[in-house]
Amino acid sequence: MIIDRLADAVAERGPVCVGLDTSAKLLPQALHSASSLPSAILEFNRKTIDATVDVTACYKVQIAHYEALGVDGLSCYRETLRYVRSRGALVIGDVKRGDIASTGEMYAQAHFSGDFEADFVTLNPYMGSDVIAPYAPHLQKGNKGLFVLIKTSNPSACDVQDLFLAEQPLFMHIGELVHCWGREYRGACGYSLIGGVVGATYREQLAAVRSAFPSLFLLVPGYGVQGGGGKDVAPAFVGGNGAVVNASRSILGAHLSKPDGEERFAEYAREAVLAMREEIRRWMG
Amino acid sequence: MIIDRLADAVAERGPVCVGLDTSAKLLPQALHSASSLPSAILEFNRKTIDATVDVTACYKVQIAHYEALGVDGLSCYRETLRYVRSRGALVIGDVKRGDIASTGEMYAQAHFSGDFEADFVTLNPYMGSDVIAPYAPHLQKGNKGLFVLIKTSNPSACDVQDLFLAEQPLFMHIGELVHCWGREYRGACGYSLIGGVVGATYREQLAAVRSAFPSLFLLVPGYGVQGGGGKDVAPAFVGGNGAVVNASRSILGAHLSKPDGEERFAEYAREAVLAMREEIRRWMG
Secondary structure: OHHHHHHHHHHHHOOEEEEOOOOHHHOOHHHHHHOOHHHHHHHHHHHHHHHHOOOOOEEEEEOHHHHOOHHHHHHHHHHHHHHHHHOOOOEEEEEEEOOOHHHHHHHHHHHHOHHHOOOEEEEOHHHHHHHOHHHHHHHHHOOOEEEEEEEOOOHHHHHHHOOEOOOOEHHHHHHHHHHHHHOOOEOOOOOEOEEEEEOOOOHHHHHHHHHHOOOOOEEEOOEOOOOEOHHHHHHHOEOOEOEEEEEOHHHHOOOOOOOOHHHHHHHHHHHHHHHHHHHHHHHHO | OHHHHHHHHHHHHOOEEEEOOOOHHHOOHHHHHHOOHHHHHHHHHHHHHHHHOOOOOEEEEEOHHHHOOHHHHHHHHHHHHHHHHHOOOOEEEEEEEOOOHHHHHHHHHHHHOHHHOOOEEEEOHHHHHHHOHHHHHHHHHOOOEEEEEEEOOOHHHHHHHOOEOOOOEHHHHHHHHHHHHHOOOEOOOOOEOEEEEEOOOOHHHHHHHHHHOOOOOEEEOOEOOOOEOHHHHHHHOEOOEOEEEEEOHHHHOOOOOOOOHHHHHHHHHHHHHHHHHHHHHHHHO
């Protein structure tokens, strides 16, 4: 099962997930002026992937950054996914889709086959189990997986996710739903093909989700620029596995403050991954 | 404000929103075999728009159907939006995006400018007010609007949206949030640039949202194939305005059961719009 491949990747190469949220302001000037923005982004992504693939659990590509550039941006998204997969690495399409079942089928087709094929996608659970159902044929084959939003990393996550039901906040209820949806898709590693997204910026809530739902593999965003650190993500791990921690801007933009960042951006990305991995491992205990 | 244009359109041409969720199985055989699937869909959409533009409040284009066809599908999405707007009609990009603020900015750029520019987009509120914030500059100009998911039309909407908080179900709380977010963006028609999505398949809950939040313009999906009828959507209206009712398959597929449907698909789409408008107006009272 693909969740076993992800758990193996964490065990071998550490829990860092490199977020390819590549925007114009992260690009070295030379790349920027040499070609169109989508081409420059693709070049930047390929070099960053080459420099980090042996120290990274997986990649997460935030489709919004590509969608913002229109059709050409989505060609770049397609090529970025293809490049990650051609390097033998796993890729999460961070699409946060979620719709009624007939529409969900189209999203499943869009992101688990064809131009935009990823290994995992992120989904938004607001519309309930209909959001998940269209992905079942893929989950049954075991070669694709999901990460469902539970407690996100942004400041206003509390607006909805922390609402208090009779006995627990909404996000814990969502955690239960995700746990139930994924029960039949558990890999040899003990984790389900349906994992959860829990932000690094709310440490205690991360710990609560981890301990309540031990079979959920967690995708933890919010590390670095958003404020989460090694200490904050530590509760996501059990025996050094069971989660990947995503960082985007702090890795892709590591070169920005360096005098020789222009030429060596990919090396600085690699250094940032290694420093992040070290920091996470130190707190993991 | 664009919400005034939408309210005017409802007053002049009725509340039907034609959902261009165009998939292969809705296409006449002749179109299907003449060219690539994205080209055939675009041709079908243009003819359907031509045949309905004078009897339709607006169009809603479900991006999933285009995303499923990859980059070429998204070119077709772009051309469909452009065609609707070139005919002087309003178009809702049904994208149901929602993400942290920095990512939301990219989605706002994607769907309110450039290739995929729409007049309104649908958003998912699970991540709270950060989802809305990036759209503020557009709302302040008054030329763009939003529809935020409140109570969706699908069977499992209850999984999350009906969860009971201290005094009310979650979707009523979301209704309150949407109402607050939109307070400063009210048009001359009395409705806000930030509207809500409430499905036709839950009549009483639609009535509850309508009466609690009179300044929300409502986008009502779930009419037709999903089961909602004229009686079900009637509570959405106040004085014959304040809502548009979307139907997709029952309009686009109206030709499928007709012997001469192949050649006259666009006329049958128009007939379906007229019948639907009539039925809604009858119940509107």
